[in-house]
Amino acid sequence: MRAAILAIGSELLGTERLDTNSLRLTAALDRHGVELRKKSVVGDSEAELAAEVRALLGRVDLLLVTGGLGPTADDVTREAVAAALGRGLHLDPEVSAALEARFRAFVRRMPEVNRRQAQVIDGAVVLPNAHGTAPGLRIDTRWEEREATIFLFPGVPHELEGMIADALEPWLAERSAGTARSSVTLKISGLPESEVEERIAPAYEEFGRESITILAGGGEIKLIATAAGPEGERTARLAVMADRLALLAGDAVYTRNADDTLEQVVGELLRQAKATLATAESCTGGLLAERLTRIAGSSDYFPGGVVTYSNAEKSRLLGVPPELLAEHGAVSEPVARAMAEGARRSFSTDYGIGITGVAGPGGGSEEKPVGTIHVAVAGPGGRVAHRRFRFPGGRERVRWFASQLALEILRRLLLDVSRPAGSTADPGQVAKAVESLWR
Ligand code: AMP
Ligand code: MG
Numbered sequence: 001m002r003a004a005i006l007a008i009g010s011e012l013l014g015t016e017r018l019d020t021n022s023l024r025l026t027a028a029l030d031r032h033g034v035e036l037r038k039k040s041v042v043g044d045s046e047a048e049l050a051a052e053v054r055a056l057l058g059r060v061d062l063l064l065v066t067g068g069l070g071p072t073a074d075d076v077t078r079e080a081v082a083a084a085l086g087r088g089l090h091l092d093p094e095v096s097a098a099l100e101a102r103f104r105a106f107v108r109r110m111p112e113v114n115r116r117q118a119q120v121i122d123g124a125v126v127l128p129n130a131h132g133t134a135p136g137l138r139i140d141t142r143w144e145e146r147e148a149t150i151f152l153f154p155g156v157p158h159e160l161e162g163m164i165a166d167a168l169e170p171w172l173a174e175r176s177a178g179t180a181r182s183s184v185t186l187k188i189s190g191l192p193e194s195e196v197e198e199r200i201a202p203a204y205e206e207f208g209r210e211s212i213t214i215l216a217g218g219g220e221i222k223l224i225a226t227a228a229g230p231e232g233e234r235t236a237r238l239a240v241m242a243d244r245l246a247l248l249a250g251d252a253v254y255t256r257n258a259d260d261t262l263e264q265v266v267g268e269l270l271r272q273a274k275a276t277l278a279t280a281e282s283c284t285g286g287l288l289a290e291r292l293t294r295i296a297g298s299s300d301y302f303p304g305g306v307v308t309y310s311n312a313e314k315s316r317l318l319g320v321p322p323e324l325l326a327e328h329g330a331v332s333e334p335v336a337r338a339m340a341e342g343a344r345r346s347f348s349t350d351y352g353i354g355i356t357g358v359a360g361p362g363g364g365s366e367e368k369p370v371g372t373i374h375v376a377v378a379g380p381g382g383r384v385a386h387r388r389f390r391f392p393g394g395r396e397r398v399r400w401f402a403s404q405l406a407l408e409i410l411r412r413l414l415l416d417v418s419r420p421a422g423s424t425a426d427p428g429q430v431a432k433a434v435e436s437l438w439r
Helices: 021-031 046-057 077-085 093-105 112-118 157-176 193-207 231-252 262-272 287-292 311-318 322-328 333-347 395-417 427-438
Strands: 002-008 035-042 062-066 089-091 119-121 125-127 136-143 146-153 179-189 212-217 220-230 253-255 277-281 304-307 351-357 372-378 384-390
Touching (some): 002 046, 021 062, 021 157, 046 062, 046 146, 077 089, 077 136, 093 112, 112 119, 179 231, 179 395, 193 220, 220 231, 231 427, 262 287, 262 395, 277 287, 277 333, 287 304, 304 311, 311 333, 384 395, 384 427
Parallel strands (some): 002 035, 002 062, 062 146, 277 304, 277 351
Antiparallel strands (some): 089 119, 125 136, 136 146, 179 253, 212 220, 351 372, 372 384
16 A cells, blocks of 8 residues: 655645644554655645645555644635545534534534534545544545545644544554554764765665665764564564664664664663773863763763863863973864873773864864864773864864764774674674774
């Protein structure tokens, strides 16, 4: 079964309101393995709506419409769908009586405009609305030699939710025979989208181009694999897909759980390694410490960090030699290294992270343009890993990317020390990769 969703309301075309109803409808379709082919948003125009209904009916078997069932003149869904199907409308006495009863129950007289909500498209099944006045409608029809079903639902989000549960889910369940759609998400950091794409290309061939999605944002990549089918079969297929993608993408994959964050995974690795971490931040102003402490219980491995924004404080609190600052400038590899070592020493931890950079928008130079970041991680045995990077974007993005890079370097270093559960990485390869990071 192929489905489309049509969200109706001129406010949804403006800048004030977002169509969130379609997300609820999509989740219901997923639960029953129905493939969503298209979503449309149309304003309260009868002609536009009728045209869109006709266009969508040519492409799908199931059309879910939300909005425009209210009592006011701008609610024209009933009329538009009737026109699209070439059907009439009639006043349904039962719906009308139910509306009046609902108003009586709230000790109110029914305004005459509400009578419109008792208009029913000829041949439609009325779907009671337990949470509001406008009932929904279901229309079974033939369109271009095929059977098609249209559901009309109210736009008020909580009314829609009620009707998804009461009317849509049971109807879908009867047809899906235990089939559902679900997905697994692999999260990747430290690789650009194009490189992830290159690495996983064989999986497109093996599982089908449309079953895998790559989403980039916030300095990380999500690889989403989707499968439809009965529970057992589907979970098995998703596991095979996830294993294959993880193998192809390598140890850049930091989790197979969509809800995990990088700071959470790094925290878990520190815990497993029984190691501790301290931070010294300049341009990120504490963002890294903030992220680390989002995780409850992080005091087990993160005693603290410092924000040293001025050169003087870099020297006073972290022991960065003033000559180093004078010679190389605050945004430099030697200073990042000295900050990381200073953090490790001051807090007596196993690891120390130093971040210094030019977040912008001002302060850049030819040699050190805006977006230049130095991240250093000092570790056991006096070794220090360092990476210089230049990130695009505004101040907030640069700061976020810097914190992301710091977490990612530490994660990679820790892979050698604490082997994550379920890791398929070759220990020899991991050790080699980590060795090259320390250099
Ligand atoms: P309606 O049923 O079109 O009169 O919509 C009633 C209320 O629900 C209005 O406040 C709309 O903004 C809201 N609404 C309608 N459609 C949607 C939608 N697709 N997503 C979120 N809210 C909606
Ligand atoms: Mg509306």
